[in-house]
Amino acid sequence: MNPFWLASAPPTNCGEQIMRAFDAGWGGAVWKTIGEPITNVSSRYSSIDWNGQRMMGLNNIELISDRPIEVNLREIAEVKKRYPKHVVIASLMVESSREAWHEMVQRTEDAGADGLELNFGCPHGMSERGMGSAVGQVPEYCEQITAWVKEKARTPVIVKLTPNISDIRIPARAAKAGGADALSAINTINSITGIDLDTLEPRPNVDGKSSHGGYCGPAVKPIALNMVQQVMSDPTAALPMSGIGGVATWQDAAEFILLGAGTVQVCTAAMHYGYRIVEDMADGLLAWMGRKGYQSLDDFRGRSLPNVLEWKQLNLNYKIVAHIEETKCIGCDLCYTACWDGAHQCIHLDRGLPSPDITRTPAQIAAISSRTISMTPLPKLDAHSAGGHGPYATPLARIPRVDEEHCVGCNLCSLVCPVPECITMQQRDTGLPPETWEERVAKGAAAEANAITGNPNL
Amino acid sequence: MSTSVGFFERSPGSPEIAARFGDLHPPLAPASAVIEAHRCLYCFDAPCTAACPTHIDVPRFIKKIASGNLEGSARTILDANILGASCARACPVQVLCEGSCVMHRNNERPIEIGRLQRFAMDALHASGAPLPFSPGADTGKKVALIGGGPASLACAAELRRQGIQAEIFDARELPGGLNTYGIAEYKLPLAESLREIDMLAQLGVEFHFNATVDAEKLAALEAQFDAVFLGVGLGAIHKLGLANEEREGVTNALDFIAGYKSGTITSVPEKVAVIGGGNTAIDAANAAVRLGAAEVHMIYRRGPQQMSAFAFEYEHAKQEGVRFHFHVTPVGIVGADRIEALQLARLEELTDGMLVPKAEDGRVLEVDLVVLAIGQGTHTDFLRDGKVQLEKGRIVVNRVNGKTSNPKYFAGGDCTNGGREVVDAVADGKRAGIGIAAWLEVAHANA
Numbered sequence: 026m027n028p029f030w031l032a033s034a035p036p037t038n039c040g041e042q043i044m045r046a047f048d049a050g051w052g053g054a055v056w057k058t059i060g061e062p063i064t065n066v067s068s069r070y071s072s073i074d075w076n077g078q079r080m081m082g083l084n085n086i087e088l089i090s091d092r093p094i095e096v097n098l099r100e101i102a103e104v105k106k107r108y109p110k111h112v113v114i115a116s117l118m119v120e121s122s123r124e125a126w127h128e129m130v131q132r133t134e135d136a137g138a139d140g141l142e143l144n145f146g147c148p149h150g151m152s153e154r155g156m157g158s159a160v161g162q163v164p165e166y167c168e169q170i171t172a173w174v175k176e177k178a179r180t181p182v183i184v185k186l187t188p189n190i191s192d193i194r195i196p197a198r199a200a201k202a203g204g205a206d207a208l209s210a211i212n213t214i215n216s217i218t219g220i221d222l223d224t225l226e227p228r229p230n231v232d233g234k235s236s237h238g239g240y241c242g243p244a245v246k247p248i249a250l251n252m253v254q255q256v257m258s259d260p261t262a263a264l265p266m267s268g269i270g271g272v273a274t275w276q277d278a279a280e281f282i283l284l285g286a287g288t289v290q291v292c293t294a295a296m297h298y299g300y301r302i303v304e305d306m307a308d309g310l311l312a313w314m315g316r317k318g319y320q321s322l323d324d325f326r327g328r329s330l331p332n333v334l335e336w337k338q339l340n341l342n343y344k345i346v347a348h349i350e351e352t353k354c355i356g357c358d359l360c361y362t363a364c365w366d367g368a369h370q371c372i373h374l375d376r377g378l379p380s381p382d383i384t385r386t387p388a389q390i391a392a393i394s395s396r397t398i399s400m401t402p403l404p405k406l407d408a409h410s411a412g413g414h415g416p417y418a419t420p421l422a423r424i425p426r427v428d429e430e431h432c433v434g435c436n437l438c439s440l441v442c443p444v445p446e447c448i449t450m451q452q453r454d455t456g457l458p459p460e461t462w463e464e465r466v467a468k469g470a471a472a473e474a475n476a477i478t479g480n481p482n483l
Numbered sequence: 484m485s486t487s488v489g490f491f492e493r494s495p496g497s498p499e500i501a502a503r504f505g506d507l508h509p510p511l512a513p514a515s516a517v518i519e520a521h522r523c524l525y526c527f528d529a530p531c532t533a534a535c536p537t538h539i540d541v542p543r544f545i546k547k548i549a550s551g552n553l554e555g556s557a558r559t560i561l562d563a564n565i566l567g568a569s570c571a572r573a574c575p576v577q578v579l580c581e582g583s584c585v586m587h588r589n590n591e592r593p594i595e596i597g598r599l600q601r602f603a604m605d606a607l608h609a610s611g612a613p614l615p616f617s618p619g620a621d622t623g624k625k626v627a628l629i630g631g632g633p634a635s636l637a638c639a640a641e642l643r644r645q646g647i648q649a650e651i652f653d654a655r656e657l658p659g660g661l662n663t664y665g666i667a668e669y670k671l672p673l674a675e676s677l678r679e680i681d682m683l684a685q686l687g688v689e690f691h692f693n694a695t696v697d698a699e700k701l702a703a704l705e706a707q708f709d710a711v712f713l714g715v716g717l718g719a720i721h722k723l724g725l726a727n728e729e730r731e732g733v734t735n736a737l738d739f740i741a742g743y744k745s746g747t748i749t750s751v752p753e754k755v756a757v758i759g760g761g762n763t764a765i766d767a768a769n770a771a772v773r774l775g776a777a778e779v780h781m782i783y784r785r786g787p788q789q790m791s792a793f794a795f796e797y798e799h800a801k802q803e804g805v806r807f808h809f810h811v812t813p814v815g816i817v818g819a820d821r822i823e824a825l826q827l828a829r830l831e832e833l834t835d836g837m838l839v840p841k842a843e844d845g846r847v848l849e850v851d852l853v854v855l856a857i858g859q860g861t862h863t864d865f866l867r868d869g870k871v872q873l874e875k876g877r878i879v880v881n882r883v884n885g886k887t888s889n890p891k892y893f894a895g896g897d898c899t900n901g902g903r904e905v906v907d908a909v910a911d912g913k914r915a916g917i918g919i920a921a922w923l924e925v926a927h928a929n930a
C-alpha cells in the first residue's frame with residue numbers, strides 16, 4: 026500500500042491538482058477542508074529560514090476552502106471516477122450542530138469520498154466561529170461531534186488532532202470514545218514567526234497587522250513525532266494513525282511508521298518542492314525496507330514504540346564518553362568551547378604541552394594565541410617555517426583531548442562537531458548491573474523499610 | 484603643506500587604466516556573501532585569526548555578515564586592522580588566513596575571507612559613515628611619522644585613538660606609499676587606497692607632503708616631537724650594473740607600476756622584458772600584458788621553485804600570458820639611442836649554489852622596454868650617524884613594540900623587515916603605535 030498522502034491544505038485544493046498529484050505518485054489525498062466558503066486575507070504565509078536554508082518552518086493564517094461546497098463535491102466525484110484506486114478523503118468542518126454534520130457527511134459520501142477527516146484543529150479564524158481547534162481543545166465537543174458523524178457515516182472517520190493543547194492524549198481518547206475509526210496528527214501549531222525589524226510589523230503582514238498562525242514544516246517534526254508516540258502508546262487513545270508534521274523525506278516517513286503510523290501526510294514539503302518529491306520518498310523507503318528485510322509496512326510499524334519509555338525507566342548505570350578520532354579532526358575546536366561553556370569542562374587543548382594542563386580556560390587560550398606575532402610566510406625567506414603536523418593532518422595543539430573521567434556523556438561535543446564520525450560516543454563498562462530510577466527508588470524504599478525492621482541482610 | 488581631507492577626490496586615475504585593470508577578484512553579491520559567511524564554522528581561537536598578522540577576529544566579523552550586522556562587521560575588522568579595506572584586496576590570503584582555514588582539512592574550499600572582508604568594508608564605505616572610532620582625549624603629546632605608507636598610517640591611527648597627535652611626513656604628493664603607488668591596480672585601485680586614508684584624516688591624522696626627510700630635517704623633528712616613528716620603507720630598485728643601463732627603454736618596476744597607476748603611463752611598446760622573480764616582478768609583467776604589450780618575457784636567474792613570488796602569483800602570470808625564461812641572466816644591452824635587445828646568458832649553478840653565466844650559450848632577445856625588478860635597496864642613509872641601530876641597512880627593532888635602539892625612535896614595516904606584505908607593515912605600525920603610547924605614558928608620567 027502506498028502510505029504517502031497529501032495533507033488537507035493548498036496542494037489538495039481542487040480536483041485538477043489532486044489528479045496531477047496522483048500521477049506524480051501520491052497514494053492518497055485529504056481534500057482541502059470543505060465547509061461554508063470563507064474569505065481569506067493576503068498575505069497568508071510567513072516562514073523561518075535557517076542558516077541560508079529556506080522554509081525550515083512555515084506559518085499560515087489561511088482558513089478552510091474558499092470554494093463552494095458543491096464545486097468541491099463535484100470534483101471529488103470526478104477524481105474518484107478517474108482514479109478509483111487512489112484514496113480520496115474529504116476533510117470537513119461545519120458549524121457544531123448535529124444536523125449540519127449529518128448533512129455534510131451524507132453529501133460527501135454521496136460524492137464518493139473514501140473516508141472523512143474531521144478538522145478539529147484549525148487554530149485561526151475558524152476557532153473564533155466555534156469550529157476547528159475550538160472543538161479540538163474541548164474533549165467533550167470532540168467526542169460529541171465524532172459521535173454525531175459516526176451516527177451517519179458509512180466510510181471510515183478520521184479525527185485530525187490539534188497540537189495546541191497540553192496533553193494530546195485527552196482529545197485522542199475523546200475521539201476514540203466517540204467512535205472514531207482513526208486519528209491523524211498533528212495539525213499546525215500556534216505561532217508567530219517573526220517581526221519585521223524595520224516596520225515593527227509581525228509577519229505575515231496584512232495591512233500592517235498580523236495574527237497568530239499555524240506552524241508546520243521540518244521544524245515541527247520532533248513535536249509531531251512525540252505526539253504520535255504519546256497517542257499510540259496509550260491504549261485508551263490509540264487508533265490507526267496517519268502521521269503528519271514535517272514529513273519531507275523517506276526517513277521522516279519511516280520514523281512516523283516506526284512510532285505506529287500507517288500512513289503519512291505531507292503539506293509543507295509539497296508546497297516547497299511540488300508533488301515530485303514523493304518519488305524519492307517512496308523509492309528511498311522501499312530501498313531501506315529492502316536493506317532491513319521488511320516486506321511490508323506492517324513489518325516495522327510501531328517497532329520503536331517499546332523503545333520510548335518514561336525517564337524513570339532508563340538505565341542509570343549505562344555510561345558513554347566522547348571519543349575524538351584524531352585522523353578526522355580538522356581543529357575547529359568547537360567541541361572544546363562547547364564543552365567548556367555548555368557542558369562539563371572536560372575537553373582540553375593541551376596535547377602540545379608536556380603535561381596535562383586543565384587549568385587554562387578558553388578565554389586564556391584565546392588571549393595567549395592573540396599575543397603571538399604572525400608574519401606573512403614568504404617562500405624564499407621562510408622556507409622552513411611551514412612545518413609538518415606530525416602524524417595528523419591537524420596541528421596537535423588544535424586536536425582536543427577528552428578527559429574521560431569527567432565526561433558525562435551528554436553528546437554536546439558530538440553534536441557540534443562539523444566532521445561526520447569524528448566524535449563518537451563510546452560505551453565504558455561501569456561494572457554495575459543495569460538499574461533504573463524506578464528500581465533504585467523501590468530499593469531505597471525497601472532499604473528504608475528494612476532499616477526500620479532491622480533486616481541485617483541489607 | 485598640510486592637508487587633511489579629500490584625497491579620494493584628488494586621485495589621478497585614468498578611465499583607460501580602470502578599464503584595463505578590472506577586479507582580479509570581483510566583489511561578492513550580497514546574497515553570495517551571506518551564503519559564504521554561513522559556511523564559516525566560527526572556529527574557537529580560529530587559525531585564520533592566528534595567521535593574520537593583525538589578528539583580525541575573522542569568525543567574529545564573518546558571523547556578523549551572516550547575521551546582517553554589517554556595521555559591526557566593519558568595526559570588528561577595523562579594530563584590529565585600520566587598513567582593513569586595502570588588506571582585504573592586497574593580502575596574499577592564500578598563504579595567510581585562507582591558507583590556514585580548517586576547511587582545507589575538511590575537503591572543502593576555504594572560506595573566502597578576503598572577499599568577505601572586502602564586502603564588509605565596501606558596505607562601510609558605501610554607507611558614507613565615518614570610521615567607527617573617535618580620537619582619544621588629547622594628551623598633548625605629538626609624534627612625527629616619517630613615510631606615509633601602511634606602517635605609518637596604522638601607527639598614526641593607533642596614536643590618534645589614544646589621544647596623541649600624529650603628523651605624517653611623506654616625500655610624495657599623495658599619502659599611502661605602496662598602497663597608493665605600488666600594488667597592482669586589479670588588486671587595489673589607487674582611488675580605494677586614498678578613500679581609506681581619507682577616513683584616517685577624519686580621525687585627525689595630519690599629513691605633510693613633498694616633505695623629504697634628511698638627517699637635518701630629522702634632527703629638527705626630533706627636537707619638536709615627543710617621539711618619532713620611522714616607516715620609510717625600502718629604497719630604489721637595484722641596477723644590473725651593465726653598460727647602457729641609463730638608456731631610454733630601461734625602467735624599474737616601482738616607477739613602472741606607480742606610473743600606470745597614476746595615469747602617466749597608459750601604454751607600453753610591443754616587447755617587454757621584466758627581470759626578476761619576485762611578486763613585484765610578476766605585478767610588472769602582468770601590468771605590461773594589460774597595457775597592451777604583444778610579448779612579455781620574465782627573465783629569472785634560477786628555476787620556478789626558487790622564485791620568491793608566491794606560487795599562485797606565478798600561476799596567475801602564466802594565465803595572463805607572460806612567458807618565463809629560467810636560468811638566464813642579461814649580460815648586455817643592445818641599442819643605439821634606445822634599447823633594442825637584451826643579450827642573455829644561460830646560467831649554470833655550481834655545487835655551492837653560485838650561478839655563473841655560460842658565455843657560449845648566449846642568445847639575444849629583442850625588446851623595446853626592460854623593467855628591472857631585482858630587489859630594492861634600503862633607504863636608511865639619513866640614519867647612518869648612529870641615530871638608531873641598523874643591520875644590513877635595516878632598522879633593528881623589538882618586534883613586540885617597535886622600539887629601536889634609540890628610546891625616542893620607533894620603526895616598522897619594510898624598513899625593518901626587509902620587504903614583506905602590506906598587512907605585515909600594518910601589524911608593525913599598530914604594535915609600534917601601542918608601544919609609543921605606552922612609552923609616552925611612562926616617560927612623561929613624572930614630567
Ligand SMILES: Cc1cc2nc3c(=O)[nH]c(=O)nc-3n(C[C@H](O)[C@H](O)[C@H](O)COP(=O)(O)O)c2cc1C
Nearest residue numbers: 032033034058085089212241242270271291292293
Ligand atoms: C497553507 C496551509 C493551509 C492548511 N489548511 C488546512 C486545512 O484546510 N485543513 C487541515 O486540516 N489542515 C490544514 N493545514 C495543515 C496541514 O494539513 C498539515 O496538518 C500541517 O501543515 C503539518 O504538515 P506539514 O508539516 O507536512 O506541513 C494547512 C496547512 C497550511 C500550510
Ligand code: SF4
Nearest residue numbers: 364432433435436438
Ligand atoms: S559528551 Fe558532553 S561532557 Fe563529554 S566531552 Fe562531550 S560535551 Fe563534554
Ligand code: SF4
Nearest residue numbers: 354355357358360442
Ligand atoms: S569539533 Fe570535531 S573537528 Fe572540531 S576540533 Fe572538535 S573533534 Fe576536531
Ligand code: SF4
Nearest residue numbers: 523524526531584585
Ligand atoms: S578557519 Fe575557516 S571556518 Fe574556521 S573561523 Fe576561520 S574562516 Fe571560519
